[in-house]
Amino acid sequence: MNDFSTTLKTWRAARRYSQLDLAMQAEISARHLSFLETGRARPSREMVERLGEALELPLVARNEMLTHAGFAVRYATRDWNDEAMAPIRRAVSRQLERHMPYPGVAVDRVWTIRQANPAAIALFAPFGVGVGGSLLDLMMSEILPQVVENWPEVAHQAALRLRTESAAQGGIPEFVEAIQYLTAAASACAPTSKPVVPTVLRMGEQRLSMFATISQFGTPEDLLLDDLKIELYYPMNEATVQIFETLAAN
16 A cells, blocks of 8 residues: 555656645545545545546556556556557558658657658668667667757757656656767757757758657557557658658659
């Protein structure tokens, strides 16, 4: 029970809720919440799930709270190739295919590519990264500083994103080294007046300028889907449009 109490207090602090704030959000009394946090009251399974929803916890953290309170976990992790995931794979494929000739990928919690369209495969091939490869490893490699013209800007934005995703998940250990590396690389980052910060790649005589949108599943009940993100890359200028069209055609 102490584990549950500690976990509850840790997440409440992470979400910057007072006991009164969380009690109101969960529609319980502040007194009862106080008893739960001190271990004087034992939570029911329904109460644990209600608090998880009120705190907007990731599914893995909700499982952890259930376990600490003495209950079985609710959310499973299915294999990406599981039959039950077939509709999900089709939905992801449809988005990626319709995004052609521009690159698009689906990445998991630690930025491993789960699915990619032909344009993305062609884009990342020179870096030795394909489906099953890690964009996190690529970010920490010696390759990108040599080919990304605005590397400090890109590194700064990547570090911010990693911090945000890690905070939302209650800490992702795999991100610690990458955040430190990218933060150091971003030390020379200057303010920008652009509407978005593009990634500007110099590949031989070609110069690509692109930005990305990120989307997630709205009602996940699976740990993999809770973290899965679809990234769609768009050209920042007409020259990049032409390069993407050529990559997709080859």
